[in-house]
Amino acid sequence: MTEPSTAPLYIAMHALDNVAIVANDGGLPAGARFASGLVLRDKVPQAHKVALVDLAEGEAVRRYNVPIGYALRAIPAGSWVHEGLLKMPAARELQGLPMATVKPDPLPPLSGYTFEGYRNADGSVGTRNILAVTQTVQCVAGVTDFAVQRIKAELLPRYPHVDDVVALEHTYGCGVAIDAPDAVIPIRTVRNISLNPNFGGEVMVISLGCEKLQPERLLPPGSIPIRDERGQATGADAPLDTICLQDEAHVGFMSMVDHILRQAEVHLQRLNARRRETVPASELVVGVQCGGSDAFSGVTANPAVGFCTDLLVRAGATVMFSEVTEVRDGIDQLTARAATPEVAQAMIREMAWYDAYLNQGRVDRSANTTPGNKKGGLSNIVEKAMGSIVKSGSAPISGVIAPGEKLTQKGLIYAATPASDFICGTLQLAAGMNLHVFTTGRGTPYGLAEVPVIKVATRNDLARRWHDLMDVNAGRIASGEKTIEQVGWELFELMLDVASGRKKTWAEQWKLHNALVLFNPAPVT
Numbered sequence: 001m002t003e004p005s006t007a008p009l010y011i012a013m014h015a016l017d018n019v020a021i022v023a024n025d026g027g028l029p030a031g032a033r034f035a036s037g038l039v040l041r042d043k044v045p046q047a048h049k050v051a052l053v054d055l056a057e058g059e060a061v062r063r064y065n066v067p068i069g070y071a072l073r074a075i076p077a078g079s080w081v082h083e084g085l086l087k088m089p090a091a092r093e094l095q096g097l098p099m100a101t102v103k104p105d106p107l108p109p110l111s112g113y114t115f116e117g118y119r120n121a122d123g124s125v126g127t128r129n130i131l132a133v134t135q136t137v138q139c140v141a142g143v144t145d146f147a148v149q150r151i152k153a154e155l156l157p158r159y160p161h162v163d164d165v166v167a168l169e170h171t172y173g174c175g176v177a178i179d180a181p182d183a184v185i186p187i188r189t190v191r192n193i194s195l196n197p198n199f200g201g202e203v204m205v206i207s208l209g210c211e212k213l214q215p216e217r218l219l220p221p222g223s224i225p226i227r228d229e230r231g232q233a234t235g236a237d238a239p240l241d242t243i244c245l246q247d248e249a250h251v252g253f254m255s256m257v258d259h260i261l262r263q264a265e266v267h268l269q270r271l272n273a274r275r276r277e278t279v280p281a282s283e284l285v286v287g288v289q290c291g292g293s294d295a296f297s298g299v300t301a302n303p304a305v306g307f308c309t310d311l312l313v314r315a316g317a318t319v320m321f322s323e324v325t326e327v328r329d330g331i332d333q334l335t336a337r338a339a340t341p342e343v344a345q346a347m348i349r350e351m352a353w354y355d356a357y358l359n360q361g362r363v364d365r366s367a368n369t370t371p372g373n374k375k376g377g378l379s380n381i382v383e384k385a386m387g388s389i390v391k392s393g394s395a396p397i398s399g400v401i402a403p404g405e406k407l408t409q410k411g412l413i414y415a416a417t418p419a420s421d422f423i424c425g426t427l428q429l430a431a432g433m434n435l436h437v438f439t440t441g442r443g444t445p446y447g448l449a450e451v452p453v454i455k456v457a458t459r460n461d462l463a464r465r466w467h468d469l470m471d472v473n474a475g476r477i478a479s480g481e482k483t484i485e486q487v488g489w490e491l492f493e494l495m496l497d498v499a500s501g502r503k504k505t506w507a508e509q510w511k512l513h514n515a516l517v518l519f520n521p522a523p524v525t
Contacts, residue, residue: 008032008040010050011299011478014065019049019081021295021377023478025461042080046459047295047377047441049081061086064298064386069379083379088366091328094352098336099344107395110314113492116276116500117283117434124197125283127434127452127499129274131165131267132199133260134190136218137173137211140245143253144169144206147260155265159272163501165264166449168193170516178212180522189404189518191218192430197285198451200274202267203238206260209246216240241267276501282316284499285407287428287436288391289322291421294376294441296458298387300487301439301474305456307488308437308495309393309412318410320428321392323419324354325368329385334414339396346400350416357521368419372442391439403519407432421446422517429516435499437491445469446514447507452498454505456491469506 008028012020022028027045044050049063055075060067069086118126131151135144144167151165172186190213194203203224207215224238243259250256288305290297309319321327327334331351338344358364368381378384398411404427407413417427421444425436429450436451438444441458443466456472457463463473472491476482482490497503507513 008034010034010038012052013063013299016065017062018053018055019051019061019063021047021049021299025459039078040080041076041078044080045375045377046461049295049377049379051075051077051079051081053077055081063383066382066386068383068386081379083374086379088380089329089382091355091365092331094331094348094355097332097344097348099341100336100338102336102396104394104396107310107314109316110281110311113281113315113496114278115281115284115496116502117279118197118200118274118276119279120197120201122201124285124432125279125434126198126200127284128163128198128501129161129200129271130163130198130450131202131204131264131271132194132196132450133165133167133204133206133264134194134218135168135170135173135206136213136215137208138169138171139174139208139211140206141167141169143245143256144260147257147264150257151261151264151268155261155268159268161272161274162268164449165268168450168516170518172518172520173213174211175525176212176520177523177525182522183520185402185404185522186518186520187213187218187404189427189430191223192404192406192432193426193450193516194219195223195406196429196450197432197434200271202271203241204263204267205240205242207242207244209244215242215244280316281312281496282410284312284315284317284495285320285432285434286312286317286495287320287322287415287425287431287433288439289421289424289428289436290326290388290391290439291446292376292440292442292444293373293378293384293387294458295378295383295387296376296475296478297439297441298390299458300477300484301441301456301458302387302390303484304472304474304477304487304491305391305437305439306393307484308491309391310395311488311492312495313393313395313412316410318407318413318432319393320407320413320415320431320433321389322415322417322424322428323388324351324416325358325365325381325419326385326388327414328354328365329382330389333389334392334397337394337397339398339411343397343400347397347414350400350402350414354416376441401431403427404430406430418519420517422514423519425514426516427519435495437495439474440470443469445507445512447505447510447512449511449513452505453507454491454494454498455507469510471505
């Protein structure tokens with residue numbers, strides 16, 4: 001193992017880049033001299049950019065060999081290059097893009113890798129065995145939560161093969177334009193989350209009774225088909241197990257709660273009869289995402305995830321990457337990698353829809369970057385996007401799904417979602433994700449109750465300070481202790497262990513999870 005260096009270090013992403021990021025923990029003072037002979041004119045924080053050469057006013061500032069901005073004034077070599085010195089480039093037009101032009105040699109298959117999962121009647125595989133309690137409207141959230149706490153305390157200990165009970169709480173269901181065209185997005189999101197592979201096909205719904213999103217609209221006939229032992233639809237539909245709180249049979253609050261517990265026990269008994277079995281790694285459905293990003297995200301964690309993405313695709317698994325505004329500035333890279341022109345066109349369609357959505361709110365893609373992103377060295381969304389796309393690896397993009405839709409194919413999939421951590425995770429759950437990978441540079445305790453979340457730190461300092469929150473330290477790539485490939489393999493093997501239940505993520509151990517947040521572009525009434 002290579003010992004980390006304490007000498008002044010910078011990292012450039014391409015030979016033609018005219019800026020690089022400072023790698024040293026804590027940054028470097030003015031006067032620090034690099035091995036190349038470059039001397040810092042300013043104090044530069046870790047992960048922030050330094051000019052490698054003199055930059056003229058108006059000159060393109062290049063990182064990843066992409067113009068991430070244009071100098072607002074002359075910037076001497078050795079200067080700190082931050083967002084205040086850059087004019088952001090205009091967004092790439094959605095016309096004249098390369099369409100399925102990159103034809104890489106097929107990646108060699110990766111066989112022999114398995115995990116212990118729960119096979120479902122519909123052919124999907126769960127990584128956890130969870131009773132999920134769906135609700136049609138926020139009004140019932142308090143009752144549902146009260147009941148779930150009792151289920152966990154009184155019933156769950158009697159069913160040792162059930163991992164957890166979760167309430168699928170959300171803020172939708174009433175007071176909304178339920179028939180507006182875009183209302184389909186939150187409705188199908190809740191529907192498809194209810195059918196996530198980690199819930200074993202057991203659907204239990206709590207309704208108030210007077211809400212706009214009635215149970216039959218949320219889960220209409222055909223949503224839960226009865227399947228035989230081979231996973232084939234029998235032509236019959238499973239009855240919808242609904243508890244309506246306004247039902248006249250309920251006399252008082254505790255009668256509602258007791259009814260929920262009685263029905264929950266029916267589902268718990270069926271879930272408890274399930275056992276893990278050996279399944280191929282091709283049954284993994286992995287969502288990849290980043291949040292609290294910094295300039296190291298595109299140097300360490302995201303490239304390692306990208307290498308792991310290629311391993312998963314080679315193993316026949318499904319990987320979703322998302323976050324519209326965080327790929328919008330690399331749309332030409334993505335349409336070129338599409339498996340077919342039709343896939344490329346679908347990606348353009350989703351970008352155009354989101355452009356119009358942002359324009360309606362009178363903002364553009366530049367609203368994406370956060371104060372934390374900028375403190376972590378990311379000057380604007382262009383720079384952030386270049387580092388974000390790397391999570392997708394190098395495989396052809398084989399499909400595109402719109403927000404709230406369910407996956408129907410394997411391979412590398414672009415799942416169009418907002419970049420919001422919570423909304424993106426919610427939509428990836430709806431798509432059928434059974435394992436989540438989340439990279440962070442600034443740090444976040446993000447987690448989901450519905451699927452295991454593996455968190456990957458971009459920096460050694462973050463991994464040291466948050467040693468009981470970060471599952472993988474990709475910062476070792478920047479310090480020379482590990483290669484991208486080594487960390488990628490480490491992550492792949494950890495995924496198999498977590499998917500099998502042999503290991504728990506830190507978020508699982510601490511029971512940290514974020515709320516489900518629906519994407520609702522339709523009007524609220």
